[in-house]
Amino acid sequence: MIRNHRFSFARLWAMVVKEAIQLRRDRVTSAMIFGIPIAQIFLFGFVINSDPRHLPAAVVMADDGPSGRALLAGFSNSTYYDFTRRATTEAEAREWLQRGEVQFVVNIPAGFTRDLLGGRRPALLVEADASDPTATHGAIAAVNGIVETWMAQEMKGPLAHLAGRPPPVETRIHAFYNPEGITSHNIVPGLMGVVLTMTLVMITGLAITRERERGTMENLLAMPLRPAEVLIGKITLYIIIGYVQLGIILLAARFVFGVPIHGNLLVLLVGSLFFIAANLALGITFSTIARNQLQAMQMTVFIFLPSILLSGFMFPFRGMPVWAQWLGEILPNTHFIRVARGVMLKGAGLSSLAPDIMAIAVFAALMLGIGIKRYRQTLD
Amino acid sequence: MDSDLVIDVRNMTKRFGGRTVVNAIDMRVKKGEIHGFLGPNGSGKTTFIRMLCGLLKPDAGEGTCLGYDVLRESAMIKRQVGYMTQRFSYYEDLTIEENLDFVARLYHLPNRRQAVAESIEKLGLSARKRQLAGQLSGGWKQRMALAACLIHQPKLLLLDEPTAGVDPKARRDFWEEIHDLAEQGLTFLITTHYMDEAERCHRLAYISYGDLLVTGNASDVIRHAGLTTWLVSGPELNTLARTLRELPGIEQAVAFGETLHVSGADADLIARSIAPFMREPYLWQQVNSGLEDVFIHLMGTSSDNFHS
Numbered sequence A: 001m002i003r004n005h006r007f008s009f010a011r012l013w014a015m016v017v018k019e020a021i022q023l024r025r026d027r028v029t030s031a032m033i034f035g036i037p038i039a040q041i042f043l044f045g046f047v048i049n050s051d052p053r054h055l056p057a058a059v060v061m062a063d064d065g066p067s068g069r070a071l072l073a074g075f076s077n078s079t080y081y082d083f084t085r086r087a088t089t090e091a092e093a094r095e096w097l098q099r100g101e102v103q104f105v106v107n108i109p110a111g112f113t114r115d116l117l118g119g120r121r122p123a124l125l126v127e128a129d130a131s132d133p134t135a136t137h138g139a140i141a142a143v144n145g146i147v148e149t150w151m152a153q154e155m156k157g158p159l160a161h162l163a164g165r166p167p168p169v170e171t172r173i174h175a176f177y178n179p180e181g182i183t184s185h186n187i188v189p190g191l192m193g194v195v196l197t198m199t200l201v202m203i204t205g206l207a208i209t210r211e212r213e214r215g216t217m218e219n220l221l222a223m224p225l226r227p228a229e230v231l232i233g234k235i236t237l238y239i240i241i242g243y244v245q246l247g248i249i250l251l252a253a254r255f256v257f258g259v260p261i262h263g264n265l266l267v268l269l270v271g272s273l274f275f276i277a278a279n280l281a282l283g284i285t286f287s288t289i290a291r292n293q294l295q296a297m298q299m300t301v302f303i304f305l306p307s308i309l310l311s312g313f314m315f316p317f318r319g320m321p322v323w324a325q326w327l328g329e330i331l332p333n334t335h336f337i338r339v340a341r342g343v344m345l346k347g348a349g350l351s352s353l354a355p356d357i358m359a360i361a362v363f364a365a366l367m368l369g370i371g372i373k374r375y376r377q378t379l380d
Numbered sequence B: 001m002d003s004d005l006v007i008d009v010r011n012m013t014k015r016f017g018g019r020t021v022v023n024a025i026d027m028r029v030k031k032g033e034i035h036g037f038l039g040p041n042g043s044g045k046t047t048f049i050r051m052l053c054g055l056l057k058p059d060a061g062e063g064t065c066l067g068y069d070v071l072r073e074s075a076m077i078k079r080q081v082g083y084m085t086q087r088f089s090y091y092e093d094l095t096i097e098e099n100l101d102f103v104a105r106l107y108h109l110p111n112r113r114q115a116v117a118e119s120i121e122k123l124g125l126s127a128r129k130r131q132l133a134g135q136l137s138g139g140w141k142q143r144m145a146l147a148a149c150l151i152h153q154p155k156l157l158l159l160d161e162p163t164a165g166v167d168p169k170a171r172r173d174f175w176e177e178i179h180d181l182a183e184q185g186l187t188f189l190i191t192t193h194y195m196d197e198a199e200r201c202h203r204l205a206y207i208s209y210g211d212l213l214v215t216g217n218a219s220d221v222i223r224h225a226g227l228t229t230w231l232v233s234g235p236e237l238n239t240l241a242r243t244l245r246e247l248p249g250i251e252q253a254v255a256f257g258e259t260l261h262v263s264g265a266d267a268d269l270i271a272r273s274i275a276p277f278m279r280e281p282y283l284w285q286q287v288n289s290g291l292e293d294v295f296i297h298l299m300g301t302s303s304d305n306f307h308s
Helices: A009-025 A027-043 A066-077 A090-099 A112-117 A133-154 A157-163 A184-214 A216-222 A227-256 A265-289 A293-309 A322-330 A332-346 A350-374 B045-052 B074-080 B096-106 B112-122 B138-150 B168-183 B195-199 B218-225 B237-245 B267-277 B291-301
Strands: A055-061 A081-087 A104-108 A123-129 A170-176 B005-016 B019-030 B034-038 B060-065 B081-084 B156-160 B187-191 B203-208 B211-216 B228-233 B252-256 B259-264 B283-287
Touching: A009 A027, A009 A227, A009 B096, A027 A184, A027 A227, A055 A066, A055 A090, A066 A081, A066 A104, A066 A112, A066 A133, A081 A090, A081 A104, A090 A104, A090 A123, A123 A133, A133 A170, A184 A216, A184 A227, A184 A265, A184 A293, A184 A332, A216 B081, A227 A265, A227 A350, A265 A293, A265 A332, A265 A350, A322 A332, A332 A350, B005 B045, B005 B187, B019 B045, B019 B060, B019 B187, B019 B203, B019 B211, B034 B045, B034 B168, B034 B195, B045 B156, B045 B187, B074 B081, B081 B138, B096 B112, B096 B138, B112 B138, B138 B156, B138 B168, B168 B187, B195 B291, B203 B218, B203 B291, B211 B218, B218 B291, B228 B237, B228 B267, B237 B252, B237 B259, B237 B267, B252 B291, B259 B267, B259 B291
Parallel strands: A055 A081, A055 A104, A123 A170, B034 B187, B034 B203, B081 B156, B156 B187
Antiparallel strands: A104 A123, B005 B019, B005 B060, B203 B211, B228 B259, B228 B283, B252 B259
């Protein structure tokens, strides 16, 4: 069909310029491109915060002696615990915990002061909703310090004899609803992959279907454009956009959340090029399959969920069943997360990350190939 | 091959599903000719045009367009054809200037900026060049689309209902322009539903439900139809029209202002049928059939392949 009709950079550039003007005029898409990374990074910032304070806590105070009150004041002073409720029974407090209304229950049993003074080692019970371990970790770790400070203040004068070993109080910590642990710094590099996947697949996913829906496709096809010129033209602009997004996330990671970057940033940027291209090519391929913009969006969701759930972003990759790991290996996000974590957290170099970068590159090339092949040059 | 022929195709056929939308159509269009392409909605005009410029693959057929093979060399054809789609298909979120610039880049125009500026100037769009195409009225959109299809100086223009929804003054200006361009050697294939426009074409082709029914210049087409038309004036023409339509040989009885056009293919039969009414207060006069009479006649005689 094509004779004497080579790939032309001038025509490719014409597409890029056209797309750039359209993007500039499309306020919603522009807002999405810059808004999503910013919104996501700050939303996820709560999870990333490894040392959250002022967590809601309930107290079950069955003892009204001065020692119990002093201990409770110690908890408040630590700034980890905000006592928002006072329960009369333990069951009531447990229910609040279950409903997520409080993160902790501090239980000072009946006869606490009396038993303390009698040297009978009363129990101090701290119950935690540990479904989000990152959220409770700091507060739980602080308990021993709180108790020690309290002892140092309380066990003076006539009570000094109680300050010896073993401690006069038996501290029991019960963590409820405890799942896998997630370390905070793992999330930011993963988040980069997720945000880029979400926005970039969607942007190009709409690219071809929009031309078709608006009727501009007929005109585009009637002009001497090759499929590769159209598709690469549409991708080129968004590679730049992808890097801008990456920059926003990296800046936020470094300066807002203090995630270290141990390795060479250049390696990450190289890996990102292939990753951005892979997502755009995937979107383009969706775009050639979908009949309208809605279908393209649905396909985007179809890739977006596995990219969160199976890529090692949300659950530890090695904890997944083998078949899920195989699926995960196909996703570019899985490899990108390894590259990002490798560079930022482990200081890994290009040599050790090359297999993952290669995998992403192969995916990108494959998808672009499918997209170009599927792009129909006729209206048939 | 006759080098004078810009379009020379035979047996062009397109099926969608089991339905034949374009049925073995031949077409020859000479250089500098304005070829009108007529037919009811859904008759296959757009499909035929799309096959010519490579937007649809013909199921059968052969021939050349601008000397290039229509089946194998559509990329070359696309470079020298300007195709104006029925629906406005430039970018509504780009300005006139940006749209033209985009097209100019795609065709590798040397002196692109100058070409764009000249095109804007020539079509009288200067004042509006920074306006978004989506905000233009129908007439201005049509002018812009024409400018865009002309910017690469094509040799053949395929215009699909270019004047639909455009006011009479703008239509007239548009046709003036078409004739000027044809004089300079451009060839046109134009679809239209307007009879006054059909009459301004050098040659006509009438297609109905995929079949080419008649080609030739306007008088050829009228002669070929062999239609007899009577003009009648008088009171209560509506009642008369209703009565006449029931009579044998009368295919059409249509009101035109104060008169009624009565026509049919069989001159004798029609004469017999109207004889009883050839008296006061009616005034009868045999006239030449118009294109519209002919086309409505053609529409009535062609079979609808939706039902076949």
